[in-house]
Amino acid sequence: MAPATARGLSRRRRVLGDNLNAYGFLLAGIVCFALFSWYPLIRGIVLSFQQVNFVTAPDWVGGDNFAHLFSDPLFWTAWRNTLEFTAIALVLGYAVPFAVAVVLNELRHLKGLLRLAVYLPVMLPPIVVVLLWQYFYDPDSGLFNAVLSSVGLPTSQWTQSSSTAMVSLVLVSTWANMGSATIIYLAALGGIPGELYEAAELDGASLWQRLRHVTIPQLRFVLLVMLLLQVIATSQVFIEPYQLTGASNPDTITIMVLIYRYAFTVNNDFGLAAAASVVLFVVLGAFSALYLRITRERT
Template identity: 45%
Template sequence: MTTTSSPAPATARAATPPVRRRASFSRWRSRGGPAAVVLALPAFLVFLYFAWGPIVRAVVMSFEKTNLVGPSIWVGLGNFTYVLADPLLPRAIVNTLWYAFLAFVFGFPLPILLAVFIAEVRKRSWVFSALAYLPVVVPPVVSILLWKTFYDPGSSGTFNTVLGWFGVGPWPWLNSVHSAVPSIVLETTWASAGTAVIIYLAALAGVRTELYEAAELDGSGIWSRIWHITLPQMRGVILIMLLLQIIGTMQIFTEPYIFTGGGPQNSTLTVLLMIYDYAFVNSDYGAATALSVLLAVVLALFSFAYQWLTRKWGTD
Protein backbone atom coordinates (compact mmCIF):
# COMPACT_ATOMS: atom_id res chain seq x y z
CA MET A 1 0.00 0.00 0.00
CA THR A 2 1.45 3.30 -0.99
CA THR A 3 0.73 6.62 0.55
CA THR A 4 1.13 10.01 -1.00
CA SER A 5 1.98 13.06 0.96
CA SER A 6 0.12 16.14 -0.02
CA PRO A 7 2.14 19.35 -0.46
CA ALA A 8 2.06 21.92 2.29
CA PRO A 9 -0.53 24.57 1.89
CA ALA A 10 0.59 27.66 0.04
CA THR A 11 -0.49 29.84 2.91
CA ALA A 12 1.88 28.04 5.27
CA ARG A 13 4.82 28.51 2.91
CA ALA A 14 3.98 32.14 2.34
CA ALA A 15 3.84 32.79 6.06
CA THR A 16 7.46 31.80 6.62
CA PRO A 17 9.20 34.98 5.31
CA PRO A 18 7.14 37.36 7.49
CA VAL A 19 7.91 35.20 10.53
CA ARG A 20 11.60 35.38 9.72
CA ARG A 21 11.38 39.13 9.21
CA ARG A 22 9.63 39.55 12.55
CA ALA A 23 12.25 37.38 14.25
CA SER A 24 15.03 39.38 12.63
CA PHE A 25 13.43 42.66 13.69
CA SER A 26 12.97 41.38 17.24
CA ARG A 27 16.58 40.28 17.36
CA TRP A 28 17.72 43.71 16.06
CA ARG A 29 15.54 45.47 18.66
CA SER A 30 16.78 43.26 21.51
CA ARG A 31 20.39 44.00 20.59
CA GLY A 32 19.91 47.74 20.98
CA GLY A 33 19.24 48.67 17.38
CA PRO A 34 16.78 51.52 18.12
CA ALA A 35 19.18 53.04 20.66
CA ALA A 36 22.00 52.91 18.11
CA VAL A 37 19.81 54.70 15.57
CA VAL A 38 18.88 57.41 18.07
CA LEU A 39 22.53 57.93 19.04
CA ALA A 40 23.75 58.01 15.43
CA LEU A 41 20.93 60.24 14.15
CA PRO A 42 22.38 63.61 15.31
CA ALA A 43 25.77 62.88 13.75
CA PHE A 44 24.07 61.71 10.56
CA LEU A 45 21.94 64.85 10.36
CA VAL A 46 24.98 67.08 10.92
CA PHE A 47 26.88 65.22 8.21
CA LEU A 48 23.89 65.46 5.88
CA TYR A 49 23.59 69.21 6.49
CA PHE A 50 27.24 70.06 5.89
CA ALA A 51 27.87 67.53 3.12
CA TRP A 52 24.71 67.85 1.04
CA GLY A 53 23.34 71.17 2.27
CA PRO A 54 25.77 73.28 0.19
CA ILE A 55 25.06 71.12 -2.86
CA VAL A 56 21.31 71.58 -2.55
CA ARG A 57 21.76 75.32 -1.89
CA ALA A 58 24.00 75.66 -4.96
CA VAL A 59 21.44 73.92 -7.16
CA VAL A 60 18.71 76.24 -5.88
CA MET A 61 20.96 79.27 -6.30
CA SER A 62 21.62 78.34 -9.93
CA PHE A 63 17.98 79.22 -10.63
CA GLU A 64 18.18 82.58 -8.86
CA LYS A 65 19.60 86.01 -9.59
CA THR A 66 21.53 86.85 -6.43
CA ASN A 67 24.61 88.63 -5.16
CA LEU A 68 24.27 87.17 -1.63
CA VAL A 69 23.47 90.66 -0.28
CA GLY A 70 20.14 91.73 -1.72
CA PRO A 71 17.01 89.65 -2.14
CA SER A 72 17.16 86.71 -4.53
CA ILE A 73 15.04 86.73 -7.68
CA TRP A 74 13.88 83.47 -9.22
CA VAL A 75 14.90 83.44 -12.89
CA GLY A 76 14.41 79.76 -13.74
CA LEU A 77 16.76 78.69 -16.51
CA GLY A 78 17.90 82.26 -17.12
CA ASN A 79 21.32 81.72 -15.55
CA PHE A 80 21.95 78.62 -17.65
CA THR A 81 20.90 80.46 -20.81
CA TYR A 82 23.15 83.38 -19.93
CA VAL A 83 26.14 81.14 -19.21
CA LEU A 84 25.74 79.01 -22.33
CA ALA A 85 25.45 82.16 -24.47
CA ASP A 86 28.67 83.65 -23.08
CA PRO A 87 31.13 83.98 -26.00
CA LEU A 88 34.04 83.14 -23.70
CA LEU A 89 32.64 79.74 -22.69
CA PRO A 90 33.72 77.86 -25.86
CA ARG A 91 37.23 79.25 -25.48
CA ALA A 92 37.33 78.22 -21.82
CA ILE A 93 36.12 74.71 -22.68
CA VAL A 94 38.73 74.31 -25.42
CA ASN A 95 41.50 75.56 -23.12
CA THR A 96 40.40 73.19 -20.35
CA LEU A 97 40.29 70.21 -22.71
CA TRP A 98 43.68 71.18 -24.17
CA TYR A 99 45.18 71.33 -20.71
CA ALA A 100 43.62 67.96 -19.78
CA PHE A 101 44.98 66.39 -22.97
CA LEU A 102 48.53 67.66 -22.41
CA ALA A 103 48.40 66.59 -18.77
CA PHE A 104 47.32 63.12 -19.88
CA VAL A 105 50.00 62.77 -22.55
CA PHE A 106 52.92 64.09 -20.51
CA GLY A 107 51.82 64.00 -16.89
CA PHE A 108 50.04 60.66 -16.63
CA PRO A 109 52.74 58.21 -17.84
CA LEU A 110 55.55 59.90 -15.88
CA PRO A 111 54.51 58.73 -12.37
CA ILE A 112 54.06 55.19 -13.66
CA LEU A 113 57.55 55.16 -15.15
CA LEU A 114 59.05 56.64 -12.00
CA ALA A 115 57.27 54.10 -9.79
CA VAL A 116 58.43 51.19 -11.94
CA PHE A 117 61.98 52.54 -11.92
CA ILE A 118 62.00 52.97 -8.14
CA ALA A 119 60.55 49.47 -7.70
CA GLU A 120 63.29 47.99 -9.90
CA VAL A 121 65.98 49.75 -7.87
CA ARG A 122 66.50 47.29 -5.07
CA LYS A 123 68.92 49.33 -2.97
CA ARG A 124 68.08 52.69 -1.39
CA SER A 125 64.77 52.93 -3.20
CA TRP A 126 63.47 55.03 -0.30
CA VAL A 127 65.80 57.85 -1.39
CA PHE A 128 64.18 58.02 -4.82
CA SER A 129 60.72 57.78 -3.25
CA ALA A 130 61.49 60.74 -0.99
CA LEU A 131 62.87 62.76 -3.90
CA ALA A 132 59.78 62.00 -6.00
CA TYR A 133 57.44 63.06 -3.20
CA LEU A 134 59.41 66.16 -2.21
CA PRO A 135 57.58 68.58 -4.61
CA VAL A 136 54.27 67.59 -3.02
CA VAL A 137 55.47 68.91 0.34
CA VAL A 138 55.98 72.40 -1.12
CA PRO A 139 52.80 74.52 -0.74
CA PRO A 140 51.10 74.95 -4.13
CA VAL A 141 51.22 78.75 -4.13
CA VAL A 142 54.91 78.72 -3.20
CA SER A 143 55.76 76.29 -5.99
CA ILE A 144 53.78 78.34 -8.52
CA LEU A 145 55.56 81.55 -7.53
CA LEU A 146 58.89 79.70 -7.70
CA TRP A 147 58.19 78.47 -11.20
CA LYS A 148 57.00 81.92 -12.16
CA THR A 149 60.57 83.13 -11.60
CA PHE A 150 61.78 80.23 -13.74
CA TYR A 151 59.45 81.39 -16.52
CA ASP A 152 60.56 85.04 -16.34
CA PRO A 153 60.43 86.27 -19.96
CA GLY A 154 63.61 88.31 -19.56
CA SER A 155 67.10 87.01 -20.11
CA SER A 156 67.53 86.70 -16.34
CA GLY A 157 64.85 84.00 -16.08
CA THR A 158 66.11 80.56 -15.13
CA PHE A 159 64.95 78.76 -18.25
CA ASN A 160 65.97 81.62 -20.53
CA THR A 161 69.40 81.64 -18.90
CA VAL A 162 69.79 77.97 -19.82
CA LEU A 163 68.64 78.74 -23.36
CA GLY A 164 71.21 81.52 -23.51
CA TRP A 165 73.97 78.97 -22.91
CA PHE A 166 73.06 77.43 -26.26
CA GLY A 167 72.75 80.76 -28.04
CA VAL A 168 68.95 80.79 -28.04
CA GLY A 169 67.19 84.05 -27.32
CA PRO A 170 64.75 84.51 -24.42
CA TRP A 171 61.35 82.92 -24.80
CA PRO A 172 58.11 84.43 -23.41
CA TRP A 173 56.97 81.26 -21.70
CA LEU A 174 53.80 82.49 -19.99
CA ASN A 175 53.33 85.49 -22.27
CA SER A 176 52.92 83.43 -25.44
CA VAL A 177 49.55 82.00 -26.46
CA HIS A 178 51.37 78.93 -27.79
CA SER A 179 53.48 78.03 -24.75
CA ALA A 180 51.40 79.28 -21.81
CA VAL A 181 49.33 76.12 -21.35
CA PRO A 182 52.28 73.71 -21.88
CA SER A 183 54.26 75.72 -19.33
CA ILE A 184 51.47 75.34 -16.78
CA VAL A 185 51.25 71.61 -17.52
CA LEU A 186 54.98 71.26 -16.84
CA GLU A 187 54.67 72.86 -13.41
CA THR A 188 51.56 70.91 -12.40
CA THR A 189 53.21 67.65 -13.47
CA TRP A 190 56.25 68.43 -11.34
CA ALA A 191 54.10 69.40 -8.36
CA SER A 192 51.62 66.50 -8.40
CA ALA A 193 53.52 63.51 -9.76
CA GLY A 194 54.87 62.55 -6.34
CA THR A 195 51.46 61.59 -4.96
CA ALA A 196 50.77 59.29 -7.90
CA VAL A 197 54.24 57.75 -7.58
CA ILE A 198 53.59 56.77 -3.95
CA ILE A 199 50.21 55.25 -4.86
CA TYR A 200 51.74 53.25 -7.70
CA LEU A 201 54.55 52.07 -5.42
CA ALA A 202 51.95 50.84 -2.94
CA ALA A 203 50.25 48.94 -5.77
CA LEU A 204 53.57 47.45 -6.87
CA ALA A 205 54.21 46.24 -3.34
CA GLY A 206 51.17 43.99 -3.71
CA VAL A 207 52.50 42.24 -6.81
CA ARG A 208 53.60 38.72 -5.96
CA THR A 209 57.36 38.27 -6.16
CA GLU A 210 56.85 34.71 -7.43
CA LEU A 211 55.74 36.13 -10.76
CA TYR A 212 59.00 38.06 -11.18
CA GLU A 213 61.05 35.07 -10.08
CA ALA A 214 59.30 32.81 -12.57
CA ALA A 215 59.81 35.37 -15.33
CA GLU A 216 63.51 35.63 -14.52
CA LEU A 217 63.85 31.84 -14.66
CA ASP A 218 62.21 31.91 -18.08
CA GLY A 219 64.82 34.44 -19.23
CA SER A 220 62.49 37.45 -19.47
CA GLY A 221 64.17 40.85 -19.56
CA ILE A 222 63.19 43.89 -17.55
CA TRP A 223 60.94 45.35 -20.26
CA SER A 224 59.19 42.02 -20.72
CA ARG A 225 58.55 41.78 -16.97
CA ILE A 226 57.21 45.32 -16.86
CA TRP A 227 54.91 44.81 -19.84
CA HIS A 228 53.58 41.35 -18.99
CA ILE A 229 53.61 41.41 -15.17
CA THR A 230 53.89 44.88 -13.67
CA LEU A 231 51.44 46.85 -15.81
CA PRO A 232 48.69 44.17 -15.88
CA GLN A 233 48.89 43.86 -12.09
CA MET A 234 48.55 47.65 -11.78
CA ARG A 235 45.67 47.98 -14.24
CA GLY A 236 42.99 48.63 -11.63
CA VAL A 237 45.00 51.35 -9.90
CA ILE A 238 45.97 52.92 -13.22
CA LEU A 239 42.33 53.15 -14.30
CA ILE A 240 41.31 54.79 -11.03
CA MET A 241 44.21 57.25 -11.18
CA LEU A 242 43.32 58.11 -14.77
CA LEU A 243 39.76 58.96 -13.74
CA LEU A 244 40.98 61.09 -10.84
CA GLN A 245 43.46 62.92 -13.06
CA ILE A 246 40.89 63.71 -15.73
CA ILE A 247 38.46 65.06 -13.14
CA GLY A 248 41.24 67.06 -11.48
CA THR A 249 42.53 68.58 -14.71
CA MET A 250 39.02 69.57 -15.74
CA GLN A 251 38.87 71.62 -12.52
CA ILE A 252 42.21 73.40 -12.96
CA PHE A 253 42.14 76.85 -11.37
CA THR A 254 45.03 77.76 -9.07
CA GLU A 255 47.85 77.52 -11.62
CA PRO A 256 46.31 79.60 -14.44
CA TYR A 257 44.92 82.08 -11.91
CA ILE A 258 48.33 82.80 -10.34
CA PHE A 259 50.48 82.31 -13.43
CA THR A 260 48.53 84.29 -16.03
CA GLY A 261 45.09 85.22 -14.68
CA GLY A 262 43.61 83.65 -17.82
CA GLY A 263 45.86 85.46 -20.29
CA PRO A 264 47.47 86.10 -22.61
CA GLN A 265 44.46 86.74 -24.83
CA ASN A 266 42.35 84.28 -22.82
CA SER A 267 44.65 81.42 -23.88
CA THR A 268 44.68 80.00 -20.33
CA LEU A 269 41.09 80.86 -19.42
CA THR A 270 39.47 77.75 -17.93
CA VAL A 271 35.95 76.88 -16.85
CA LEU A 272 36.76 77.36 -13.17
CA LEU A 273 38.31 80.75 -13.92
CA MET A 274 35.02 81.77 -15.53
CA ILE A 275 33.17 80.59 -12.42
CA TYR A 276 35.52 82.68 -10.30
CA ASP A 277 34.98 85.75 -12.49
CA TYR A 278 31.21 85.36 -12.36
CA ALA A 279 31.20 85.09 -8.57
CA PHE A 280 33.97 87.36 -7.31
CA VAL A 281 34.46 89.85 -10.15
CA ASN A 282 30.89 90.33 -11.40
CA SER A 283 29.15 89.33 -8.12
CA ASP A 284 26.80 87.16 -10.16
CA TYR A 285 26.60 84.10 -7.94
CA GLY A 286 23.63 82.70 -9.80
CA ALA A 287 25.60 82.45 -13.03
CA ALA A 288 28.61 81.07 -11.14
CA THR A 289 26.59 78.30 -9.53
CA ALA A 290 24.82 77.56 -12.82
CA LEU A 291 28.15 76.97 -14.55
CA SER A 292 29.31 74.95 -11.55
CA VAL A 293 26.23 72.73 -11.76
CA LEU A 294 26.79 72.20 -15.49
CA LEU A 295 30.41 71.24 -14.89
CA ALA A 296 29.42 68.87 -12.07
CA VAL A 297 26.80 67.18 -14.26
CA VAL A 298 29.27 66.73 -17.13
CA LEU A 299 31.92 65.26 -14.83
CA ALA A 300 29.38 62.98 -13.15
CA LEU A 301 28.15 61.65 -16.50
CA PHE A 302 31.74 61.16 -17.61
CA SER A 303 32.55 59.28 -14.41
CA PHE A 304 29.57 56.94 -14.83
CA ALA A 305 30.43 56.29 -18.49
CA TYR A 306 34.09 55.74 -17.64
CA GLN A 307 33.31 53.25 -14.87
CA TRP A 308 30.85 51.40 -17.11
CA LEU A 309 33.41 51.12 -19.91
CA THR A 310 36.23 50.03 -17.61
CA ARG A 311 33.99 47.47 -15.91
CA LYS A 312 32.95 46.12 -19.30
CA TRP A 313 36.59 46.03 -20.41
CA GLY A 314 37.54 44.16 -17.25
CA THR A 315 34.91 41.47 -17.85
CA ASP A 316 35.74 40.96 -21.54
Protein backbone atom coordinates in the same frame (compact mmCIF):
# COMPACT_ATOMS: atom_id res chain seq x y z
CA MET B 1 14.31 40.74 40.82
CA ALA B 2 15.94 37.49 39.75
CA PRO B 3 19.69 37.59 39.06
CA ALA B 4 19.15 36.46 35.45
CA THR B 5 16.61 39.24 34.87
CA ALA B 6 18.94 41.81 36.44
CA ARG B 7 21.80 40.67 34.21
CA GLY B 8 19.54 40.90 31.14
CA LEU B 9 18.50 44.46 32.02
CA SER B 10 22.11 45.45 32.63
CA ARG B 11 23.16 44.00 29.27
CA ARG B 12 20.35 45.78 27.42
CA ARG B 13 21.27 49.08 29.09
CA ARG B 14 24.89 48.60 28.09
CA VAL B 15 23.93 47.80 24.49
CA LEU B 16 21.58 50.81 24.43
CA GLY B 17 24.36 53.05 25.77
CA ASP B 18 26.78 51.79 23.13
CA ASN B 19 24.19 52.38 20.40
CA LEU B 20 23.49 55.90 21.63
CA ASN B 21 27.20 56.69 21.60
CA ALA B 22 27.55 55.31 18.08
CA TYR B 23 24.53 57.25 16.83
CA GLY B 24 25.86 60.37 18.54
CA PHE B 25 29.16 60.16 16.64
CA LEU B 26 27.26 59.36 13.44
CA LEU B 27 24.98 62.36 13.97
CA ALA B 28 27.99 64.66 14.31
CA GLY B 29 29.33 63.43 10.97
CA ILE B 30 25.94 63.83 9.30
CA VAL B 31 25.65 67.41 10.61
CA CYS B 32 29.11 68.26 9.25
CA PHE B 33 28.27 66.80 5.85
CA ALA B 34 24.91 68.59 5.83
CA LEU B 35 26.44 71.97 6.64
CA PHE B 36 29.58 71.83 4.51
CA SER B 37 28.66 69.50 1.62
CA TRP B 38 24.93 68.95 1.11
CA TYR B 39 23.69 72.47 1.90
CA PRO B 40 26.24 74.21 -0.39
CA LEU B 41 25.37 71.73 -3.14
CA ILE B 42 21.63 72.34 -2.87
CA ARG B 43 22.15 76.08 -2.44
CA GLY B 44 24.32 76.18 -5.56
CA ILE B 45 21.66 74.42 -7.61
CA VAL B 46 19.05 76.91 -6.38
CA LEU B 47 21.37 79.83 -7.19
CA SER B 48 21.78 78.58 -10.75
CA PHE B 49 18.12 79.46 -11.37
CA GLN B 50 18.39 82.93 -9.81
CA GLN B 51 20.02 86.22 -10.61
CA VAL B 52 22.11 86.99 -7.55
CA ASN B 53 24.67 89.76 -7.14
CA PHE B 54 24.25 90.47 -3.41
CA VAL B 55 23.32 94.08 -4.26
CA THR B 56 19.69 93.54 -5.18
CA ALA B 57 17.32 90.88 -3.93
CA PRO B 58 17.62 87.46 -5.61
CA ASP B 59 15.40 87.22 -8.66
CA TRP B 60 14.14 83.88 -9.98
CA VAL B 61 15.05 83.68 -13.69
CA GLY B 62 14.54 79.98 -14.41
CA GLY B 63 16.81 78.68 -17.16
CA ASP B 64 18.05 82.12 -18.31
CA ASN B 65 21.43 81.58 -16.64
CA PHE B 66 21.99 78.37 -18.58
CA ALA B 67 20.84 80.01 -21.82
CA HIS B 68 23.27 82.89 -21.22
CA LEU B 69 25.97 80.41 -20.30
CA PHE B 70 25.65 78.29 -23.43
CA SER B 71 25.56 81.40 -25.65
CA ASP B 72 28.76 82.80 -24.13
CA PRO B 73 31.75 82.00 -26.42
CA LEU B 74 34.08 82.24 -23.42
CA PHE B 75 32.26 79.31 -21.80
CA TRP B 76 33.15 77.02 -24.70
CA THR B 77 36.67 78.45 -24.80
CA ALA B 78 37.08 77.59 -21.13
CA TRP B 79 35.89 74.04 -21.74
CA ARG B 80 38.21 73.66 -24.71
CA ASN B 81 41.14 74.85 -22.60
CA THR B 82 40.11 72.54 -19.75
CA LEU B 83 39.99 69.56 -22.11
CA GLU B 84 43.34 70.57 -23.59
CA PHE B 85 44.86 70.80 -20.11
CA THR B 86 43.40 67.39 -19.25
CA ALA B 87 44.72 65.82 -22.45
CA ILE B 88 48.25 67.14 -21.93
CA ALA B 89 48.09 66.14 -18.26
CA LEU B 90 47.18 62.60 -19.27
CA VAL B 91 50.39 62.46 -21.31
CA LEU B 92 52.60 64.00 -18.61
CA GLY B 93 50.83 63.84 -15.27
CA TYR B 94 49.49 60.34 -15.87
CA ALA B 95 52.38 58.64 -17.63
CA VAL B 96 55.32 60.27 -15.82
CA PRO B 97 54.38 59.11 -12.27
CA PHE B 98 53.95 55.57 -13.55
CA ALA B 99 57.34 55.64 -15.27
CA VAL B 100 58.98 57.10 -12.16
CA ALA B 101 57.36 54.42 -9.99
CA VAL B 102 58.64 51.65 -12.27
CA VAL B 103 62.17 53.08 -12.14
CA LEU B 104 62.10 53.48 -8.36
CA ASN B 105 60.76 49.96 -7.99
CA GLU B 106 63.73 48.61 -9.98
CA LEU B 107 66.35 50.43 -7.89
CA ARG B 108 68.27 48.62 -5.19
CA HIS B 109 69.87 51.59 -3.41
CA LEU B 110 68.62 54.96 -2.11
CA LYS B 111 65.00 53.94 -2.68
CA GLY B 112 63.74 55.65 0.49
CA LEU B 113 65.58 58.91 -0.22
CA LEU B 114 64.39 59.07 -3.81
CA ARG B 115 60.80 58.32 -2.81
CA LEU B 116 60.98 61.19 -0.31
CA ALA B 117 62.35 63.48 -3.02
CA VAL B 118 59.50 62.55 -5.37
CA TYR B 119 56.84 63.02 -2.69
CA LEU B 120 58.26 66.26 -1.25
CA PRO B 121 56.40 68.65 -3.63
CA VAL B 122 53.06 67.21 -2.47
CA MET B 123 53.74 68.51 1.04
CA LEU B 124 54.17 72.08 -0.20
CA PRO B 125 51.10 74.37 -0.24
CA PRO B 126 49.83 74.78 -3.82
CA ILE B 127 50.32 78.56 -3.82
CA VAL B 128 53.95 78.09 -2.77
CA VAL B 129 54.49 75.69 -5.68
CA VAL B 130 52.92 78.13 -8.14
CA LEU B 131 54.94 81.09 -6.86
CA LEU B 132 58.13 79.02 -7.10
CA TRP B 133 57.43 78.11 -10.70
CA GLN B 134 56.40 81.67 -11.41
CA TYR B 135 59.98 82.62 -10.59
CA PHE B 136 61.27 79.80 -12.80
CA TYR B 137 59.13 81.01 -15.72
CA ASP B 138 59.94 84.71 -15.38
CA PRO B 139 61.01 85.80 -18.88
CA ASP B 140 63.52 88.37 -17.59
CA SER B 141 65.17 86.88 -14.51
CA GLY B 142 63.72 83.39 -14.32
CA LEU B 143 65.81 80.29 -13.72
CA PHE B 144 64.77 78.49 -16.90
CA ASN B 145 65.69 81.34 -19.23
CA ALA B 146 68.94 81.85 -17.36
CA VAL B 147 69.85 78.20 -17.98
CA LEU B 148 68.89 78.46 -21.65
CA SER B 149 70.96 81.62 -22.07
CA SER B 150 73.97 80.04 -20.38
CA VAL B 151 74.08 77.25 -22.98
CA GLY B 152 73.39 79.53 -25.94
CA LEU B 153 69.78 78.49 -26.54
CA PRO B 154 66.95 80.95 -27.26
CA THR B 155 64.81 81.91 -24.28
CA SER B 156 61.05 81.42 -24.04
CA GLN B 157 58.09 83.43 -22.84
CA TRP B 158 56.73 80.28 -21.14
CA THR B 159 53.38 81.33 -19.66
CA GLN B 160 53.16 84.53 -21.74
CA SER B 161 53.21 82.69 -25.08
CA SER B 162 50.04 81.04 -26.38
CA SER B 163 52.09 78.17 -27.84
CA THR B 164 53.77 77.21 -24.55
CA ALA B 165 51.42 78.50 -21.85
CA MET B 166 49.27 75.39 -21.47
CA VAL B 167 52.23 73.01 -21.43
CA SER B 168 53.89 75.24 -18.83
CA LEU B 169 50.82 75.00 -16.60
CA VAL B 170 50.71 71.21 -16.94
CA LEU B 171 54.39 70.98 -15.94
CA VAL B 172 53.63 72.84 -12.71
CA SER B 173 50.66 70.63 -11.91
CA THR B 174 52.57 67.46 -12.75
CA TRP B 175 55.55 68.36 -10.57
CA ALA B 176 53.29 69.33 -7.67
CA ASN B 177 51.03 66.26 -7.72
CA MET B 178 53.05 63.39 -9.15
CA GLY B 179 54.26 62.27 -5.72
CA SER B 180 50.87 60.94 -4.63
CA ALA B 181 50.33 58.99 -7.84
CA THR B 182 53.87 57.62 -7.71
CA ILE B 183 53.36 56.30 -4.17
CA ILE B 184 50.10 54.61 -5.22
CA TYR B 185 51.83 52.97 -8.18
CA LEU B 186 54.71 51.85 -5.97
CA ALA B 187 52.27 50.23 -3.55
CA ALA B 188 50.54 48.47 -6.45
CA LEU B 189 53.86 47.32 -7.89
CA GLY B 190 54.75 45.84 -4.51
CA GLY B 191 51.63 43.67 -4.69
CA ILE B 192 52.62 41.95 -7.92
CA PRO B 193 53.80 38.38 -7.18
CA GLY B 194 57.56 38.09 -7.61
CA GLU B 195 57.13 34.68 -9.22
CA LEU B 196 55.76 36.35 -12.35
CA TYR B 197 58.92 38.41 -12.79
CA GLU B 198 61.12 35.41 -12.04
CA ALA B 199 59.32 33.36 -14.67
CA ALA B 200 59.66 36.20 -17.18
CA GLU B 201 63.39 36.52 -16.47
CA LEU B 202 63.87 32.76 -16.93
CA ASP B 203 62.20 33.11 -20.32
CA GLY B 204 64.70 35.82 -21.19
CA ALA B 205 62.25 38.73 -21.07
CA SER B 206 63.78 42.21 -21.18
CA LEU B 207 62.74 45.08 -18.91
CA TRP B 208 60.33 46.38 -21.56
CA GLN B 209 58.84 42.92 -22.08
CA ARG B 210 58.36 42.45 -18.33
CA LEU B 211 56.70 45.85 -18.18
CA ARG B 212 54.42 45.09 -21.13
CA HIS B 213 53.45 41.51 -20.31
CA VAL B 214 53.60 41.45 -16.50
CA THR B 215 53.46 44.91 -14.91
CA ILE B 216 50.81 46.64 -17.01
CA PRO B 217 48.36 43.66 -17.10
CA GLN B 218 48.68 43.24 -13.33
CA LEU B 219 48.05 46.97 -12.76
CA ARG B 220 45.26 47.33 -15.30
CA PHE B 221 42.63 48.11 -12.66
CA VAL B 222 44.86 50.60 -10.80
CA LEU B 223 45.80 52.33 -14.06
CA LEU B 224 42.13 52.69 -15.03
CA VAL B 225 41.14 54.09 -11.64
CA MET B 226 44.05 56.54 -11.69
CA LEU B 227 43.04 57.60 -15.19
CA LEU B 228 39.53 58.48 -14.04
CA LEU B 229 40.85 60.29 -10.95
CA GLN B 230 43.28 62.20 -13.15
CA VAL B 231 40.46 63.37 -15.42
CA ILE B 232 38.34 64.44 -12.44
CA ALA B 233 41.23 66.32 -10.80
CA THR B 234 42.53 68.10 -13.90
CA SER B 235 39.02 69.23 -14.86
CA GLN B 236 39.02 71.32 -11.69
CA VAL B 237 42.37 73.04 -12.23
CA PHE B 238 42.28 76.60 -10.93
CA ILE B 239 45.29 77.92 -9.09
CA GLU B 240 47.87 77.32 -11.84
CA PRO B 241 46.09 79.25 -14.64
CA TYR B 242 44.74 81.88 -12.26
CA GLN B 243 48.08 82.72 -10.66
CA LEU B 244 50.41 82.22 -13.62
CA THR B 245 48.38 83.63 -16.51
CA GLY B 246 45.46 85.50 -14.93
CA ALA B 247 41.70 85.16 -15.06
CA SER B 248 41.30 86.97 -18.39
CA ASN B 249 43.78 85.10 -20.59
CA PRO B 250 41.67 83.33 -23.27
CA ASP B 251 44.53 80.91 -24.03
CA THR B 252 44.54 79.37 -20.56
CA ILE B 253 41.21 80.21 -18.93
CA THR B 254 39.65 77.02 -17.57
CA ILE B 255 36.13 76.33 -16.42
CA MET B 256 37.04 76.87 -12.76
CA VAL B 257 38.72 80.18 -13.56
CA LEU B 258 35.67 81.18 -15.60
CA ILE B 259 33.38 80.41 -12.66
CA TYR B 260 35.54 82.68 -10.48
CA ARG B 261 35.44 85.33 -13.21
CA TYR B 262 31.65 85.18 -13.43
CA ALA B 263 31.26 85.54 -9.67
CA PHE B 264 33.98 87.92 -8.52
CA THR B 265 35.63 89.91 -11.31
CA VAL B 266 33.64 90.91 -14.38
CA ASN B 267 30.02 89.86 -14.06
CA ASN B 268 29.56 89.70 -10.28
CA ASP B 269 26.73 87.31 -11.12
CA PHE B 270 26.67 84.45 -8.65
CA GLY B 271 23.70 82.86 -10.39
CA LEU B 272 25.64 82.56 -13.65
CA ALA B 273 28.65 81.20 -11.75
CA ALA B 274 26.39 78.67 -10.03
CA ALA B 275 24.97 77.57 -13.40
CA ALA B 276 28.50 76.93 -14.69
CA SER B 277 29.24 75.03 -11.49
CA VAL B 278 26.18 72.85 -12.00
CA VAL B 279 27.34 71.98 -15.53
CA LEU B 280 30.77 71.06 -14.17
CA PHE B 281 29.10 69.05 -11.41
CA VAL B 282 27.12 67.03 -13.95
CA VAL B 283 30.22 66.30 -16.05
CA LEU B 284 32.33 65.28 -13.07
CA GLY B 285 29.39 63.34 -11.64
CA ALA B 286 29.36 61.18 -14.78
CA PHE B 287 33.06 60.37 -14.36
CA SER B 288 32.55 59.74 -10.65
CA ALA B 289 29.68 57.35 -11.37
CA LEU B 290 31.92 55.48 -13.81
CA TYR B 291 34.66 55.35 -11.18
CA LEU B 292 32.26 53.97 -8.55
CA ARG B 293 30.90 51.37 -10.96
CA ILE B 294 34.36 50.14 -11.88
CA THR B 295 35.56 49.94 -8.27
CA ARG B 296 32.32 48.23 -7.20
CA GLU B 297 32.71 45.60 -9.92
CA ARG B 298 36.30 45.04 -8.82
CA THR B 299 35.37 44.52 -5.18
